[in-house]
Amino acid sequence: MKHKFLQRSSSRKTRTGTIQCIYRSDSRNFTGGIGLNRTDWQSSCAILASNVVSQQPETEKANNSEIAAVNGHKTLDLAPIVDQNLPKPLSLIPDLSPAPMHGNQLRVAYQGVPGAYSEAAAGKAYPKCEAIPCDQFEVAFQAVELWLADRAVLPVENSLGGSIHRNYDLLLRHRLHIVGEVQLPVHHCLLVLPGVRKEYLNRVISHPQALSQCELTLTKLGLNVAREAVDDTAGAAEFIASNNRRDTAAIASARAAELYGLQILADGIQDDLGNVTRFVMLAREPIIPRTDRPFKTSIVFAHDKGTSVLFKVLSAFAFRNISLTKIESRPHRNCPIRCVDDANVGTAKHFEYMFYIDFEASMAEPRAQNALAEVQEFTSFLRVLGSYPMDMTPWSPRNGDE
Numbered sequence: 001m002k003h004k005f006l007q008r009s010s011s012r013k014t015r016t017g018t019i020q021c022i023y024r025s026d027s028r029n030f031t032g033g034i035g036l037n038r039t040d041w042q043s044s045c046a047i048l049a050s051n052v053v054s055q056q057p058e059t060e061k062a063n064n065s066e067i068a069a070v071n072g073h074k075t076l077d078l079a080p081i082v083d084q085n086l087p088k089p090l091s092l093i094p095d096l097s098p099a100p101m102h103g104n105q106l107r108v109a110y111q112g113v114p115g116a117y118s119e120a121a122a123g124k125a126y127p128k129c130e131a132i133p134c135d136q137f138e139v140a141f142q143a144v145e146l147w148l149a150d151r152a153v154l155p156v157e158n159s160l161g162g163s164i165h166r167n168y169d170l171l172l173r174h175r176l177h178i179v180g181e182v183q184l185p186v187h188h189c190l191l192v193l194p195g196v197r198k199e200y201l202n203r204v205i206s207h208p209q210a211l212s213q214c215e216l217t218l219t220k221l222g223l224n225v226a227r228e229a230v231d232d233t234a235g236a237a238e239f240i241a242s243n244n245r246r247d248t249a250a251i252a253s254a255r256a257a258e259l260y261g262l263q264i265l266a267d268g269i270q271d272d273l274g275n276v277t278r279f280v281m282l283a284r285e286p287i288i289p290r291t292d293r294p295f296k297t298s299i300v301f302a303h304d305k306g307t308s309v310l311f312k313v314l315s316a317f318a319f320r321n322i323s324l325t326k327i328e329s330r331p332h333r334n335c336p337i338r339c340v341d342d343a344n345v346g347t348a349k350h351f352e353y354m355f356y357i358d359f360e361a362s363m364a365e366p367r368a369q370n371a372l373a374e375v376q377e378f379t380s381f382l383r384v385l386g387s388y389p390m391d392m393t394p395w396s397p398r399n400g401d402e
C-alpha cells in the first residue's frame with residue numbers, strides 16, 4: 001500500500017445517468033436521486049447493473065476483489081515508512097486537475113494519517129490498494145466524487161461506542177454507494193515519547209471513539225488527566241512526535257507507534273477485548289447484488305405521518321424472515337420538528353426522524369425486493385445506500401488486531 005495526499009475542494013463534478021436513490025415521487029426536500037413512481041425492484045436492479053457495466057468497466061474488477069477481500073483473512077501489507085516520507089493528508093483541492101492514472105491499483109481515501117485504523121480497514125478490504133490520507137471525512141467523500149480516489153472508507157459503528165452518527169449523516173448528504181464492509185478488531189495502545197513515564201503525563205489525546213473505548217482502563221491505570229479529542233488516533237501520535245510533547249500520551253495503534261517513533265506505555269487498553277469497529281466502503285457506482293454469498297443491504301427512510309410506521313416497516317422484514325442487523329434513528333435534518341395543532345391544548349412539537357436499517361439479504365433476492373416495495377408504501381423517502389457482501393471473517397479477540 002502506498003500513500004499520497006488529497007486536498008479539499010469546494011467544487012463538485014456533475015454526475016449523470018446513474019440511479020442514486022429510489023424514492024417516491026411525492027418525496028420532497030431531498031436532493032440526489034431519480035424518483036420512480038412505482039418501484040419495480042427487479043428492473044431497478046437491472047438498471048443499476050447496466051449502469052455499472054456500461055459506465056465503469058473497472059467496477060467489475062473491483063467487485064471481485066471487494067467480495068474476495070471481505071471473506072478472506074488479509075492483513076495489511078505495508079512496508080515501514082520513514083517519517084519524512086509520510087504523506088500529509090489532503091485538506092483543500094486547489095484545482096480540478098484530472099486524477100493521475102494508477103493502472104489497476106485501487107485508490108482508497110480514508111480520514112486520518114498513516115497508522116489510523118481507517119487505513120488498516122482500507123488494507124483489509126483491498127489488500128493491494130493505495131491508501132490516500134485525507135484530513136476530514138468530507139474530503140474522503142470528495143476525493144471519490146472527483147475521481148481522485150476509487151473508494152472511501154468510513155467507520156460507522158463500534159461495538160463499545162455504538163454508531164458514529166456524524167458519518168451516517170454524511171452518507172445521506174453525499175451520493176456514494178456502500179459497496180462493502182469490514183469489521184476490524186481495534187487494539188489500542190497508550191503511546192508516549194521514548195523515556196516518558198506515566199507520572200509525567202497531564203493529557204491523553206485521541207479520536208473521541210478511542211478515548212471513550214479506553215476510559216475505564218485509563219482510570220485503572222491512574223491516568224486521571226485531561227482527555228482531548230483530535231481528528232484521528234494516528235494524528236494524535238504524530239502530534240506528540242512532531243511537537244516533542246513529553247507531557248502527553250496518545251491512544252493509537254502499535255503501527256502508529258512504529259511510524260512516529262513512539263514507545264508503547266500500555267498495550268491493549270480498550271475496555272473490552274471484543275472491541276470491533278465496522279467500516280463501510282463507498283464508491284461512485286453500486287455493485288451488482290448477488291445471491292451466491294451472504295449479502296447485506298443498508299437503507300434509510302423517513303415518513304411524513306401515520307401511525308405505527310416503524311412497526312409496519314419492521315414487519316415487512318419479519319414476515320419474510322429477513323434479519324435486521326442494525327436499526328438507528330437520527331433527527332431529520334431537513335425537517336427536524338413537526339408542529340401539531342390541537343385546538344384545545346395548543347401546539348405540540350415532535351421530533352422527526354430518519355431511520356437507518358441494515359438487513360441480511362441481497363437486493364437481487366425477490367424477498368428483499370418485495371420487502372422494500374412494501375416499505376415504500378409506508379414511507380415518504382426511501383434510499384438504498386447499498387447492497388454488498390457481508391464481512392464473514394471469523395472473529396476472536398486477537399484476530400486481526402491492528
Ligand SMILES: O=C(O)C(=O)Cc1ccccc1
Nearest residue numbers: 116117118207209210232233
Ligand atoms: O482515528 C482513527 O484511527 C480512525 O480510523 C477512527 C477510529 C477511531 C477509533 C476506533 C476506530 C476507528
